[in-house]
Amino acid sequence: xxxxxxxxxxxxxxxxxxxxxxxxxxxxxxxxxxxxxxxxxxxxxxxxxxxxxxxxxxxxxxxxxxxxxxxxxxxxxxxxxxxxxxxxxxxxxxxxxxxxxxxxxxxxxxxxxxxxxxxxxxxxxxxxxxxxxxxxxxxxxxxxxxxxxxxxxxxxxxxxxxxxxxxxxxxxxxxxxxxxxxxxxxxxxxxxxxxxxxxxxxxxxxxxxxxxxxxxxxxxxxxxxxxxxxxxxxxxxxxxxxxxxxxxxxxxxxxxxxxxxxxxxxxxxxxxxxxxxxxxxxxxxxxxxxxxxxxxxxxxxxxxxxxxxxxxx
Amino acid sequence: xxxxxxxxxxxxxxxxxxxxxxxxxxxxxxxxxxxxxxxxxxxxxxxxxxxxxxxxxxxxxxxxxxxxxxxxxxxxxxxxxxxxxxxxxxxxxxxxxxxxxxxxxxxxxxxxxxxxxxxxxxxxxxxxxxxxxxxxxxxxxxxxxxxxxxxxxxxxxxxxxxxxxxxxxxxxxxxxxxxxxxxxxxxxxxxxxxxxxxxxxxxxxxxxxxxxxxxxxxxxxxxxxxxxxxxxxxxxxxxxxxxxxxxxxxxxxxxxxxxxxxxxxxxxxxxxxxxxx
Numbered sequence: 001x002x003x004x005x006x007x008x009x010x011x012x013x014x015x016x017x018x019x020x021x022x023x024x025x026x027x028x029x030x031x032x033x034x035x036x037x038x039x040x041x042x043x044x045x046x047x048x049x050x051x052x053x054x055x056x057x058x059x060x061x062x063x064x065x066x067x068x069x070x071x072x073x074x075x076x077x078x079x080x081x082x083x084x085x086x087x088x089x090x091x092x093x094x095x096x097x098x099x100x101x102x103x104x105x106x107x108x109x110x111x112x113x114x115x116x117x118x119x120x121x122x123x124x125x126x127x128x129x130x131x132x133x134x135x136x137x138x139x140x141x142x143x144x145x146x147x148x149x150x151x152x153x154x155x156x157x158x159x160x161x162x163x164x165x166x167x168x169x170x171x172x173x174x175x176x177x178x179x180x181x182x183x184x185x186x187x188x189x190x191x192x193x194x195x196x197x198x199x200x201x202x203x204x205x206x207x208x209x210x211x212x213x214x215x216x217x218x219x220x221x222x223x224x225x226x227x228x229x230x231x232x233x234x235x236x237x238x239x240x241x242x243x244x245x246x247x248x249x250x251x252x253x254x255x256x257x258x259x260x261x262x263x264x265x266x267x268x269x270x271x272x273x274x275x276x277x278x279x280x281x282x283x284x285x286x287x288x289x290x291x292x293x294x295x296x297x298x299x300x301x302x303x304x305x306x307x308x309x310x311x312x313x
Numbered sequence: 314x315x316x317x318x319x320x321x322x323x324x325x326x327x328x329x330x331x332x333x334x335x336x337x338x339x340x341x342x343x344x345x346x347x348x349x350x351x352x353x354x355x356x357x358x359x360x361x362x363x364x365x366x367x368x369x370x371x372x373x374x375x376x377x378x379x380x381x382x383x384x385x386x387x388x389x390x391x392x393x394x395x396x397x398x399x400x401x402x403x404x405x406x407x408x409x410x411x412x413x414x415x416x417x418x419x420x421x422x423x424x425x426x427x428x429x430x431x432x433x434x435x436x437x438x439x440x441x442x443x444x445x446x447x448x449x450x451x452x453x454x455x456x457x458x459x460x461x462x463x464x465x466x467x468x469x470x471x472x473x474x475x476x477x478x479x480x481x482x483x484x485x486x487x488x489x490x491x492x493x494x495x496x497x498x499x500x501x502x503x504x505x506x507x508x509x510x511x512x513x514x515x516x517x518x519x520x521x522x523x524x525x526x527x528x529x530x531x532x533x534x535x536x537x538x539x540x541x542x543x544x545x546x547x548x549x550x551x552x553x554x555x556x557x558x559x560x561x562x563x564x565x566x567x568x569x570x571x572x573x574x575x576x577x578x579x580x581x582x583x584x585x586x587x588x589x590x
Contacts, residue, residue, distance in 0.1 A: 028443075028446065049446075050446070052442065052477075054473060055469075055472070055473070055476075057466075057469035057472070057473065059431075059432075059435070059465075059466045059469060060435045060438070060466055060469035060470045060473055061435075062435070063432050063433075063434070063435020063436045063438070063439060063466070063470065064435050064436070064438050064439035064442060064470075064473065065439060066425070066432075066435070066436045066439055067376075067425070067435065067436035067437060067438060067439020067440040067441075067442070067443065068439040068440070068442060068443045069439075070374075070417070070424065070425055070436065070439070070440060071370075071374070071439070071440045071443030071444065071447075072370060072443065072447075073443050073446065073447070075439075090429060091429075091432055091435070091466075094426070094428070094429045094432060095425075095426070095427075095429075095432045095435070095436055098416075098426050099416075099417050099418055099425070099426040100418065
């Protein structure tokens with residue numbers, strides 16, 4: 001089998017900004033001294049006059065983005081998730097969320113796969129923070145194809161959108177010729193009626209791998225990719241809950257307030273047991289990204305183990 | 314500039330402030346009254362705005378960074394014709410458009426939602442930058458409190474505005490000297506305000522916030538400054554023109570009771586009668 005191509009979704013983000021500019025001439029890209037890392041430098045190289053480096057001042061950057069949007073432009077404000085969603089939370093809430101301004105937030109280096117930088121830079125709380133803001137769309141793409149489609153969809157949508165990208169290169173699992181992205185629509189990647197694995201971001205590929213391994217043991221797991229955590233695809237999740245009876249959620253994020261909780265809320269009227277795999281109310285630490293993902297139980301073997309445990313196998 | 318007419322307008326704005334805050338039984342009269350003359354000049358002389366077309370993309374913009382003085386902004390907008398003056402009585406009531414802090418989604422003429430201190434100036438920078446990027450010649454004005462400039466974000470924004478050479482931006486500081494916990498100089502002194510803005514790369518003009526000749530000269534000079542933004546430091550009297558509120562920090566965020574409301578309105582009516590007489 002040919003080696004699977006790996007691309008970090010931050011790279012996809014930088015490329016997508018360039019791809020989209022001709023269709024969205026009001027686009028302005030803001031960064032806070034991290035253009036090399038967030039990959040907005042790809043856009044800066046192509047359109048330097050539309051790349052505004054705001055320096056290490058994320059609070060002001062979010063306000064500037066709000067003002068640009070209020071004056072009819074479409075700003076994409078970028079930083080690491082820790083600073084975009086964390087440090088600038090209140091600016092995002094009050095200057096962007098409350099007036100429902102057309103600001104897109106491109107947050108990279110989300111989750112523990114930031115790796116060596118350690119806990120201060122590993123943001124496992126951004127999904128919880130951003131989805132708590134009324135009217136905020138929250139998107140966490142799984143691979144290059146999905147990330148680029150998500151950037152275009154965000155630009156087409158009028159209103160605030162938070163997009164979460166990763167630092168780590170991850171396998172390209174979607175076929176660009178047949179892939180279709182729609183905000184708020186989950187994607188069933190594999191059918192199965194024994195249990196449903198709901199994943200988002202880089203855990204989608206791990207969940208697919210896990211489901212394939214489970215097949216070998218006669219366990220038919222359904223796999224759903226929830227790229228949009230808000231608004232979440234309630235219909236798809238409710239159907240999966242009824243048809244499979246059990247759900248395991250997998251996210252590179254705290255189990256408090258993230259995908260798992262969003263799924264629980266989505267199926268609350270006809271609940272089935274939901275088992276959450278994620279970062280368990282703790283901080284991360286330094287190490288190579290792949291080793292950390294293993295250590296935090298976010299890779300295929302851990303998902304297989306959890307599913308078997310849940311099914312009593 | 315018709316100075317007498319501006320004084321009359323400012324007095325009517327002050328009456329609107331007292332009316333709204335009294336009926337709401339809550340709000341911020343002190344800083345609203347201190348900035349009333351600035352509001353009168355901005356909306357009746359300086360700014361290119363049209364109440365019939367509040368969303369005109371070429372209009373000048375105003376961002377009330379010190380969002381708690383919304384009563385002054387609302388009274389100004391009402392007298393300028395954006396909505397009925399009568400509506401000022403609904404301030405802070407359930408169902409009213411006139412939220413405790415400015416809400417751009419629902420109030421005609423409000424260019425930016427604000428209220429969390431330090432954030433408005435950043436949005437004003439974004440609007441000014443959008444003007445530059447789109448080759449539009451509108452100007453952007455933002456009003457800050459002198460207590461507000463204790464927020465670090467204000468200085469991030471000042472650095473940004475100077476670095477981006479936003480000469481279409483005017484930052485106005487209402488320097489009334491008081492904040493909730495007392496004198497700004499005692500709580501955490503932001504002084505010297507002029508030197509700070511100068512050091513951040515802005516052109517600084519110092520005026521009295523209650524002298525229309527100085528106000529006019531400052532805004533006219535700001536139009537001639539190229540390559541950098543202007544900061545107008547306007548020395549003011551908190552609670553201006555209401556006898557018992559002047560220079561009294563306790564009127565920062567307190568509404569008058571009925572007796573106090575009547576005294577305040579009598580003070581303002583007397584000023585109005587002298588002006589119109």
